[in-house]
Amino acid sequence: MSFQHRFDNPVPAPRLDHAPVVLRFAQLFPRDLKRREMHRKRKGGDLSHIRHHLTELNHRWVGEEGWIDDFLQTVERVARENLRNEIDPREGKRRWTEVKRVTQRGLVDPWKFTKKGPLREGILTVNKD
Known part of the structure; x- marks a missing residue:
């Protein structure tokens, strides 16, 4: 048995001229990180919609300069370790066909x-007013 609320007299929410806070999450792959960083730095592509005098107010909370390269190197290192961890036991058991495959x-x-990718990006936009 389920219980459903009734809305006999719904009242619409007032429309805001501008949103005071916008929170958005997006899924992405590691290969997309460089493009996100380019967007954050406002380099490349169509920049006609950008108010450049406000760009310095943006703040990155996570990661130092070069963190994307460090992250991508870590992903490659872990992938190599995983491959080695797959090959070593097969070599120990002399399963050469599996090692080759x-x-x-x-x-x-x-x-x-x-x-949609293993990473999540969160963007928080707050209107100062």
């Missing part, structure tokens, strides 16, 4: 496949 396959992303 895994070696030919090469590196695999070190996360479970997701259609």
Whole structure:
């Protein structure tokens, strides 16, 4: 048995001219990080919609300069370690056909496949007024 609330007299919410706070989350792949950083720094692409005098008010809460390169190197290192961890036991058991197959396959992303990517980006925009 379910209980449903009734809304006999709904009242519409007032329309705001501008939103005081906008919070958005997006899913992305590591390959998209460089493009996000380019957007954050306002370099490349169509910049006609940008108010450049407000750009210095933006604040990045996570990561130092160069964090994307460090992160991508870590992903590649972990993928190599995973490959080595797959090959070593097979070599120990002398399963040469499996070693050859895994070696030919090469590196695999070190996360479970997701259609929209393993990373999450959060953007918080606040209107000062």
